[in-house]
Amino acid sequence: MRYVDEFRSAPLVKAMSARIAELSERLSRPVRFMEVCGGHTMAIHRFGIPALLPSQVELLSGPGCPVCVTPTAYIDRAIELGRQPGVMLTTFGDLFRVPGGEQSLEVAAGRGVDVRVVYSPRDALRMAGENPDRQVIFLAVGFETTAPTTAATVVEAKATGVSNFRVLSGHKTMPRALRALTEAPEVAIDGFILPGHVSTIIGAGPYAFLAEELGLACCIAGFEPADVLQSILSLVEQCVEDRPRVDNRYGRAVRAEGNPKACEAIARVFEPCDAQWRGIGMVPASGLDLRDEWKAFRVPPPDAALASPESGRCRCGEVLRGIIKPPQCPLFGTRCTPDTPVGPCMVSSEGACGAFFRYSS
Amino acid sequence: MCWAIPLQLTEVTGDTGKVNVGGAVREVGLQLVEDPKVGDYVLVHAGFAIQKLDEKEAQETLRLWQEIAEKMEAEGEIR
């Protein structure tokens, strides 16, 4: 595949790994870098990246999996809506098995709620057109990468006169959550591997405070093994030189200014709102809700002030903040497995626990 | 949250287009990119093109990496 295979070349990957090891000799102390993107979590485990790094460089997984940070109240609200007569829920596959307060969409589907898995919000809109007697509700989760796709779909719905399509927005935005992460005292991070595709949309600007205010090394990274190593190399360079900045090593997909057209689409349809992040808590103005102008397409989301209680001994919150690694959770691999997930980190193959279990344990 | 892959546009009709998925074809929304053209490689996420891939940048990246690889090989660092 073009734009993929070249970036998986073994000789390049090995060279990068050697260069990181060489440069790391000049670090004054071990460093910890956090990635905040489910795609990176998966790539790191899938390609065995930790084995290509010297012992001075440690990788942590942060809250990069949007379904992992979706509060139980959102899933419960979706199921409650799904039980109303005539409602058809449409969802990304990622959310299907995430446990809510009592059950997941999958279990609810088994008990009669009509839930359809879609790959795109446009597919959900199409289903609304094909089923005019049903009320189609799209469960819009995801970060800034996905929000513009929901926005464009809502615009299309209005333009084509569809009246049975509505959105329950669970969209969240990254930069404020990153700030909240750094304010937590227990997490000691030296730098961030920044999310490649969120950055495609928002560009490099929103991350500036991480380097300028907080002195953290940052690098926007792509998803092939060479991309990830490239970015780690940049972070090590920044630490060695003590020159934190926001570097972009995914230039083929990320422009400094991001994608203005996509940002406009978000701003046109959505406005910021407070949002509950499972594992982190409430982060002001870090969510997206439909503007009043689009209220015909809006299902009111649950109150962001509602805390998301974790079940029993689930320690997803600490995993999501990088305080513990998945095997340190007592439920990991025993009571909590991909087949019987207790918390959201285990459900998705790109949640920290799911990725670790599937590829590394 | 970022599952997007680079695919080539084979058709452009206003705000929608088609991409080649290794032989299969999938419709994509083009509302989020500027001036998409047949032959362009785009990043596809959730059924939409979210950015055009920059060929020059891709080549530049590969060239930089190749430089690192050559340097490491010269130093005998690659085992």
Added chain:
Amino acid sequence: MAERTIRLAHGSGGVLTRQLLREQVLRHFTSPLLAPLADSATLVVHGGPIAFTTDSYVVDPIFFPGGDIGKLAVFGTVNDLAVSGAIPRFISCSLILEEGLPEADLAAILSSMRDAADAAQVEVVTGDTKVVQRGKADKVFINTAGIGITPRKGPTPDAEMQAGDAVVVSGPLGDHGAAILACREGLNLESSLKSDCAPVTAAAQAVLKNAERVSFLRDVTRGGLATILNEAVADSALGVALIEEAIPIRAEVRSICELLGLDPLYLACEGRVAAIVDAESADNVVRALREATGEPQCCVIGSVSAQYKGRVVGETPFGTHRLIQMLSGEQLPRIC
């Protein structure tokens, strides 16, 4: 004229049932053993121990590129017999039909089963038909049971696995799973991929007759290669190391998986075998497989290793490795 559909009365044993059997079943299944429509078929078999298997088929959609539920029902059961070293001979066919199923659809499925039975050289010798109320079954469910003969003193795949043994597959993986996926509502993919649904009798015999030791021989169905290889080494002191780059997967299957965030190692096939054979015989086995199947992408994809006890591990081109777990739950398209 409105299309003719299956009615509850077709399953009640009376006039309409006999009409259905004559017009549909006996028109397609012509074995003299079936013709009397007796309660049982009496089979006379020689040659060795009897292999016996059964499977039920509930695939949706019932018609898909490269096949249908009927073809699957015959080849699936034939293949379970073939990989145990038996020569498949007889099949039963039990149909559960949903009231309202178009008769034309039933005819198409039975015709497909007849063609599959001919290709696999088996006879449909007994069966049953039931009809349930609309909504109580999803169009049609099929159960087939199969009988095969394991030639006396013939090779069987029950040797002891040893470190260094080679893992071999009989062609590109995931075609069936990907073809079904491409038809799914909500994914909107136009694809020319076809299911690889086919009998594996010739492939199984090619493996068994050309290896000194065969310790594992299975058709790669539900759960994909990853799942069946995990089953091979579960609770074992040995494991499997796969060379990821060596695993044959069609470009279109790979791309569809990339688009949807799926792993092709978990996609079902319906006409491929995976085998573990002694390393010295690997080349012969691959050659024989290519000849028997006409499929050039038969190849070695890995080996048995004492290093990864009870696990299946994929070796990346960069010298790192990753676990390949058994499938848990159904694979769903992702955007994250």
